[in-house]
Amino acid sequence: xxxxxxxxxTAKCPAGKKDVILFDDRIKGLGLRVxxxxxxxxxxxxxxxxxxxxxxxxxxxxxxxxxxxRRRAESLRGQVLDRHxxxxxxxxxxxxxxxxxxxxxxEAGKAAYTVNALIEQWAVGRLAERSASYRKEAPKxxxxxxxxxxxAPAARLSHADVVAALDGMxxxxxxxxxxxxxxxxxxxxxxxLARGTIPSNPFANAPRPVRERSRERALSDAELAEVWQxxxxxxxxxxxxHAEYVxxxxxxxxxxxxTGQRRGEVAGMRWSELDLKSxxxxxxxxxxxxxxxxxxxxxxAPVVVSIIEALPRMDGCDLVMxxxxxxxxxxxxxxxxxxxxxxxxxxxxxxxxxxxxxxHDLRRSVATGLQRLGTRLEVTxxxxxxxxxxxxxxxxxxxxxxWNAEARSAAEGWANHIVAAAEKLQCQ
Numbered sequence: 001x002x003x004x005x006x007x008x009x010t011a012k013c014p015a016g017k018k019d020v021i022l023f024d025d026r027i028k029g030l031g032l033r034v035x036x037x038x039x040x041x042x043x044x045x046x047x048x049x050x051x052x053x054x055x056x057x058x059x060x061x062x063x064x065x066x067x068x069x070r071r072r073a074e075s076l077r078g079q080v081l082d083r084h085x086x087x088x089x090x091x092x093x094x095x096x097x098x099x100x101x102x103x104x105x106x107e108a109g110k111a112a113y114t115v116n117a118l119i120e121q122w123a124v125g126r127l128a129e130r131s132a133s134y135r136k137e138a139p140k141x142x143x144x145x146x147x148x149x150x151x152a153p154a155a156r157l158s159h160a161d162v163v164a165a166l167d168g169m170x171x172x173x174x175x176x177x178x179x180x181x182x183x184x185x186x187x188x189x190x191x192x193l194a195r196g197t198i199p200s201n202p203f204a205n206a207p208r209p210v211r212e213r214s215r216e217r218a219l220s221d222a223e224l225a226e227v228w229q230x231x232x233x234x235x236x237x238x239x240x241x242h243a244e245y246v247x248x249x250x251x252x253x254x255x256x257x258x259t260g261q262r263r264g265e266v267a268g269m270r271w272s273e274l275d276l277k278s279x280x281x282x283x284x285x286x287x288x289x290x291x292x293x294x295x296x297x298x299x300x301a302p303v304v305v306s307i308i309e310a311l312p313r314m315d316g317c318d319l320v321m322x323x324x325x326x327x328x329x330x331x332x333x334x335x336x337x338x339x340x341x342x343x344x345x346x347x348x349x350x351x352x353x354x355x356x357x358x359x360h361d362l363r364r365s366v367a368t369g370l371q372r373l374g375t376r377l378e379v380t381x382x383x384x385x386x387x388x389x390x391x392x393x394x395x396x397x398x399x400x401x402x403w404n405a406e407a408r409s410a411a412e413g414w415a416n417h418i419v420a421a422a423e424k425l426q427c428q
Contacts, residue, residue, distance in 0.1 A: 149165070259366070
């Protein structure tokens, strides 16, 4: 078709088609797209490695005349003959412009958006659904590890800076704590990256300070009896005015053995969460204090109730184990060392030492002990507030039985079993 102003004006799209492309007889590749709605758009069509590409030149009549369209098509044809790709080059320029604009925005906000500001925004904007211990621990650990960079722009924290921070944390607090900081950093900076406030996550490819192995330590009944008895000897070596402090730790360790709950949740136990007077005594752990964010009812055996009721209660303080500071017990590491020493005192001087264990291993020991006593897996998980295995996936969605009666029976049976083992050890 020979493009003229008149031929372009009268060109029509055949009935039943969305549009049609007509090509000029004079300039190879110059086309006119005519739509059913009457729009007429000049384009240029060419090939690159057997791939057909098209680029818009402009609208006939409102933007371009036929002569102007031919001149632009000639220019584009010359670029193609010179081995250029107009479409690819245009897209590359657009991407570069977008990147430059984004970089300018980042640069403008770098001075205000510091590492400390990122951590603060992450804590407020993302951690609301996490457990209280995680909300407290994660920002604190990150600030300690990144102390030298807190006032620096978050966008400029580099991979090398992160590796240096993790190395410092590993030397100061051990490789496991460094692993935790790496996980916290990946989460915090990943959150900021997803929001577009930093260009990359410097923690993304940071090497893990140490490869941790899943712990498998579960104490036997005899070992749990030893820990129970040793918890009662924690006061040896303390001044008499620390008797109340020791009493709280004795209670906490024994409650861990009897209930299998997490140490941070037990340490933060509130009187307002307890129902000790009813026939079915229970501890209602609210969702905002549990690790998985779910409210959890812990059945309390009579021996657990008696341990709690024996603790002194401070006026105006809701914490069960607070002492005079009105804060949950802390310093688990130091108390664990005292507990180890107390266990050693209870063993023959020439006998073997108890294999190493952590306070968290007590939780695994309760789970293992319940299974050993014949408790169903679903009941064990209900007691421990552990969402996995039988309570996860589609079964967890459709199986709504709470196992309350079974959990109470199993918890009381376990408590009686442990007390009997402790009394047997004392009589030996």
